[in-house]
Structures are given as C-alpha cells and as structure tokens.
Amino acid sequence: MSTLNRRHLLKLAGAAAALAAVPRVLNAAVAPRVVVVGAGFGGATVAKYLRMWGGNIDVTLVDANATHAACILSNLVVTGALPLSSITLGFDKLAANHGVTLLQGRAEAIDPPGNTLTVNTASGRKVLPYDHLVLSPGIDFSPAPGIWDPLRTPHAWQAGAQTTLLKNQLAAMRSYDTFVMTVPKAPYRCPPGPYERACVVADYLKRKGRTGAKVVVLDANAGITAEPEAFGRAFKVTHASVIQYYPNATVVSVDSTTRSINTSVKSIRNAKVLNYIPNQRAGKIAQQLALDTAGFVPVDPLSYGVAAHPNVHVIGDSCSVPSSFGKAVPKSGHMANSEAKVCADAIIRSFSGYGPDEDIATSSACFSPITSKSASWLSANFIYGDVYAADGSVKGKGMHRVDLGEAPPDRVNGDSYEDMFQWAESLFVDSYA
Ligand SMILES: Cc1cc2nc3c(=O)[nH]c(=O)nc-3n(C[C@H](O)[C@H](O)[C@H](O)COP(=O)(O)OP(=O)(O)OC[C@H]3O[C@@H](n4cnc5c(N)ncnc54)[C@H](O)[C@@H]3O)c2cc1C
Known part of the structure; x- marks a missing residue:
C-alpha cells in the first residue's frame, strides 16, 4: 500500500476514531426516532453510525431507489473501463449489520412543527414521525435556458441510467465528431469531476483511433476550479490534440433536439454528443428549507442542523457550510x-x-x-473554528481549511490510479457495510 493510500485510509479511520467516544443512548424506555432521507454517501453513513455509536436509536433510511449508483468512478463507466455494477451499492448490510430500517419511497413533504415526513411509497403515502430528521438528498439541477431534454443530451451527474446513456453516445462517436460538455458555475458536485470527464473522454477517443475527434469544454467559471496544475497540464500537453477549453462560458441557451449550445464565448451547433451539466442547487426535498443565494441549505457545522429547526439536519451536497473566503467545503x-x-x-x-x-x-x-492508466488526486482537511472574510477579518465560526494536498506532476501516475480503487473501496465499505 502506498504512502498516499495509507494516508487516506488513516483519514477515514481517524474520523471514526475521533468521534467514537461519544456518550451512548442509555436505557431509553422508548428508542428515539431518526429518519434519514437519501441513501447516498451522506445518508448511508449517518444511518450506519447512528446505530453503531448510538445503540438504542430507531433509524429509518428512506431512498427513492432500491440501490445507489455512486457517481464516484462513474466517468470510468462512461468510457467502458468499469461496469455499472461496480459502482452500484446495496443497502442490505446497513440493515443486516447495523439494524437500520429501510424504506423505499420518495420523501415529499417535511412538517417541521409536527416533526413528520411524508413519503410516497409503492403501497401509498406514509407519514413518519421523527425526533431528528437528516436530509442528504444530493443535488437538483437549476432550470436550463432553452430546451433541455436529459434523455437526448445527458448530464450523467447523477449516476445510473444517465451514465449508461452517455457511455452509449460516446461509443457511437466516429472520427471528426465533437463531444461538447459544460462545467457548471461553482458551487457544484465534485469540483474536479468535469475536468476529469474531459480527460477520460479525450483519452478514450485517442485509444479508439477517432482521428480529429474533439472534446470542447465550456466552463462557466473563470478558470479550472480544482487541481488547475494537473488539469492545465492534461489539457495543454497530454490531451492537447483533442481538448479545446473555453473559460467564462456562461450558457445562454441549450437545444437538445439539435444538440446545440450557445454560451457567452462560444456557440456550437449539431454536436455529436452534448453533455450539458447544468448549474446545481440543493436536492428538491431540501428546498423546503431556507436556502442561501446559491440555492443550498445553510447549516451549523457542529450539528448540520438548520437555524429554524435544529432537529432538522442537512448533510452532503445539499448543505452550505460556513468557511473561509476562497476555501469552500x-x-x-x-x-x-x-x-x-x-x-x-x-x-x-x-x-x-x-x-x-x-x-x-x-x-x-x-x-x-487522467488517462486509462494514470490518475491525479486532491485532498483537503478542515477544522472547526474562526473563518475569515476576503480582507482577512474573522467573519464568524465555521470549517476552516487547514490543508490542501494535490498530486505533484510526478504523482499523476499509475500508482495514483491504483490508489484510486483502494480509496474508493474503503469509502464504499465505510459508508455501506
Ligand atoms: C463524475 C463524478 C465523480 C465524482 N468523484 C468523486 C470523488 O472522486 N470523490 C468524492 O468524494 N466524490 C466524488 N463525486 C461527488 C459525490 O458523488 C457526491 O458529492 C456525493 O454523492 C454526495 O453525497 P450525498 O449523500 O450528498 O448525495 P447522493 O450521493 O447523490 O445521494 C442522494 C440520495 O438521495 C436520494 N434522494 C434524493 N431525493 C430523495 C427523496 N426526495 N426521497 C428519497 N430519496 C431521495 C437519491 O436517490 C440518492 O440515492 C463525484 C461526482 C461525480 C458526478
């Protein structure tokens, strides 16, 4: 196991160890009830650890689907390097190993004063009472300008059927075809993810001998938002013959019927593949709570509770955590x-x-x-404490980033590619088993 991988595993293990010595729920006559919405990485983990650390707590985990298709490693499903089954995670071990109650259905309405959640299931609507409610519903997409049909021009930013659709469209590309993709305005799910996709798609087209095929990246941001050195090098050197990168490309209109897109800096008509990844906001159910201007739910980073209802918590992609200027969580x-x-x-x-x-x-x-044999990596650590405004003054309490690690150029290599699978496996196990 490499040093890097050991470090990541220790980080995961360390997070568990630091919090393991909490007071346990002692002999409550009636077990307190926690309802969790969303069995992605946030929801599965909170359900598991509530049971593992809390003991006598009645935990119900609600998800619209019977399994969770992870976005992590999903770009490798797009290129055919991995099957979809390798990122499809079941919930059975959460029930068998930890006593989590599973409920398949779509959460529709929160009633914070009444402490109930309404869930639409195959056998009708159920009203679940709770003492605490945790929402981890991931992301929702902001409305697209124009005519956007994700069944024609997929986002593949929520994994599953969308991943397979994009994979099939990529496989149908021939020489001189164009793959156009957008990078949403930050904040969005997985900052390096879109640049990673551009790289593996470019690599795929080269390996398949698609002469003259291009990947056009239309970035709504002023520049590459994560790992600028590694991706800058990948765009300008490794995949320079394939990738064309345009920053400050605000999407003006999309037309899925003709696979065309207009942005403030570049317009393309009749792309072979249009991978439109829209701007993002909190998952739909979380939008019933107060949102910040970016569309996410502000939370207290000590509990992830929301100010108006401290027993309602939002974690994962849907939440907005106070942080120092330029060092977002x-x-x-x-x-x-x-x-x-x-x-x-x-x-x-x-x-x-x-x-x-x-x-x-x-x-x-x-x-x-970055290619079918090499990978880059990015890690960041945060501690609770003072957070700072752009002028350096303390603006309040939150999660302050104390460490940012990026792969140096000589570590964008095969070792990192292998570490990637071990890291993902440890995260999958820690969240779902
Ligand atoms: C291409 C790509 C690559 C990525 N790579 C990495 C990586 O290398 N490392 C990393 O850490 N992260 C990565 N991510 C990001 C990661 O996938 C997300 O940040 C993570 O999934 C967020 O977890 P979550 O619990 O907030 O939401 P999700 O994992 O999206 O889970 C949300 C769940 O809630 C369910 N749900 C939503 N609404 C309802 C409702 N109303 N009722 C019932 N169920 C509901 C959904 O079915 C889903 O199962 C990547 C993302 C992408 C797109």
Whole structure:
C-alpha cells in the first residue's frame, strides 16, 4: 500500500476514531426516532453510525431507489473501463449489520412543527414521525435556458441510467465528431469531476483511433476550479490534440433536439454528443428549507442542523457550510461521509442531554483519472473554528481549511490510479457495510 493510500485510509479511520467516544443512548424506555432521507454517501453513513455509536436509536433510511449508483468512478463507466455494477451499492448490510430500517419511497413533504415526513411509497403515502430528521438528498439541477431534454443530451451527474446513456453516445462517436460538455458555475458536485470527464473522454477517443475527434469544454467559471496544475497540464500537453477549453462560458441557451449550445464565448451547433451539466442547487426535498443565494441549505457545522429547526439536519451536497473566503467545503462523497459522522455524533449527544462537540474536523478526497492508466488526486482537511472574510477579518465560526494536498506532476501516475480503487473501496465499505 502506498504512502498516499495509507494516508487516506488513516483519514477515514481517524474520523471514526475521533468521534467514537461519544456518550451512548442509555436505557431509553422508548428508542428515539431518526429518519434519514437519501441513501447516498451522506445518508448511508449517518444511518450506519447512528446505530453503531448510538445503540438504542430507531433509524429509518428512506431512498427513492432500491440501490445507489455512486457517481464516484462513474466517468470510468462512461468510457467502458468499469461496469455499472461496480459502482452500484446495496443497502442490505446497513440493515443486516447495523439494524437500520429501510424504506423505499420518495420523501415529499417535511412538517417541521409536527416533526413528520411524508413519503410516497409503492403501497401509498406514509407519514413518519421523527425526533431528528437528516436530509442528504444530493443535488437538483437549476432550470436550463432553452430546451433541455436529459434523455437526448445527458448530464450523467447523477449516476445510473444517465451514465449508461452517455457511455452509449460516446461509443457511437466516429472520427471528426465533437463531444461538447459544460462545467457548471461553482458551487457544484465534485469540483474536479468535469475536468476529469474531459480527460477520460479525450483519452478514450485517442485509444479508439477517432482521428480529429474533439472534446470542447465550456466552463462557466473563470478558470479550472480544482487541481488547475494537473488539469492545465492534461489539457495543454497530454490531451492537447483533442481538448479545446473555453473559460467564462456562461450558457445562454441549450437545444437538445439539435444538440446545440450557445454560451457567452462560444456557440456550437449539431454536436455529436452534448453533455450539458447544468448549474446545481440543493436536492428538491431540501428546498423546503431556507436556502442561501446559491440555492443550498445553510447549516451549523457542529450539528448540520438548520437555524429554524435544529432537529432538522442537512448533510452532503445539499448543505452550505460556513468557511473561509476562497476555501469552500467541497461537495464530495468523502466529505458527505465525514459530515455524516459529525452529524450522527451531535444527534446522539443531544439524546443524552449534551451539546455538540466543538473539537471536530472533516476531510475530502477526490481521485481523477487522467488517462486509462494514470490518475491525479486532491485532498483537503478542515477544522472547526474562526473563518475569515476576503480582507482577512474573522467573519464568524465555521470549517476552516487547514490543508490542501494535490498530486505533484510526478504523482499523476499509475500508482495514483491504483490508489484510486483502494480509496474508493474503503469509502464504499465505510459508508455501506
Ligand atoms: C463524475 C463524478 C465523480 C465524482 N468523484 C468523486 C470523488 O472522486 N470523490 C468524492 O468524494 N466524490 C466524488 N463525486 C461527488 C459525490 O458523488 C457526491 O458529492 C456525493 O454523492 C454526495 O453525497 P450525498 O449523500 O450528498 O448525495 P447522493 O450521493 O447523490 O445521494 C442522494 C440520495 O438521495 C436520494 N434522494 C434524493 N431525493 C430523495 C427523496 N426526495 N426521497 C428519497 N430519496 C431521495 C437519491 O436517490 C440518492 O440515492 C463525484 C461526482 C461525480 C458526478
């Protein structure tokens, strides 16, 4: 196992160890009830750790689907390097190993004063009472300008059928065809993810001998938002013959019927593939709570509770965590897993009459394949404390980034590519088994 991989595994293990010594729920006559919405990385982890650390807690995990298709590694499903089954995660071990109650259905309405959640299931509507509610519903897409049909021009930013659709469209590309993709305006799910996709698609086209085929990247941001060195090099050197990169490309209109897109800097008509990844906001059910101007739910980073209803918590991609200027908490599966543990700990403490722990840290890691044999990586660690405004003044409390690690050019290599699978496996197991 390489040094890097050991470090990531230790980070995961460390997060668990730091929070494991919480007070347990002692002999409550009636087990307190926690309902969790969303069995992605945030929801699965919080359900597991509430049971593992809290003992006598009645935890119900609600998801619209019977399994979760992880976005992590999904770009490798797009290129055919992995089957979809390798990123499809079941919930059975959460029930068997930890006693989580599973409910398949779509959460439709929160009633915070009444402490109930309404879920639409195959056997009708169910009203679930809760003492605490945790929402981890991932992302929703902001309305697209124009005529956007994701069945013709897929986003593949929620994995599953969309991933397969994009994979099939890529496989149908021939020489001189164009693959056009957008990078949404930050904040969005997985900052390096779109650049990673551009790289693996370019690599695929080269390996398949698609002469003259292009990948056009239309980035709504002023520049590459994550790992600028690694991706800058990948765009300008490794995949220079294929990738054309345009920053400041605000999408003006999309037309899925002709696979055409107009942006403020570049317009393309009749692309062979249009991978439109829209701007993002909190998952739909979380939009019933107060949102910030970017469309996410502001939370207290000690408990992930929302100000108006402290027993309603939002974790993962849907939440907005106060942080220092220019050091935003990334929306990643690793971070969702980390936030879930802090949230579980705070809920268990509240059942025991304690306030949340202030000595907390969260972390994130993303591995990005650059070719079919090499990968880059990015990690970031945050601690609770003062957070700073652009002028350096303290603007309040939140999660302050204390460490940012990026793969140096000589580590964008095969070792990192292999570390990627071990890291993903450890995250999958920590969240779902
Ligand atoms: C291409 C790509 C690559 C990525 N690579 C990495 C990486 O290397 N590392 C990393 O850490 N992260 C990565 N990510 C990001 C990661 O996938 C997300 O940040 C993570 O999934 C967020 O977890 P979550 O729990 O907030 O949401 P999700 O994992 O999206 O889970 C949300 C769940 O909620 C369910 N749901 C939503 N609404 C309802 C409702 N109303 N009722 C019932 N169920 C509902 C959904 O069915 C879903 O199962 C990547 C993302 C992409 C797109």
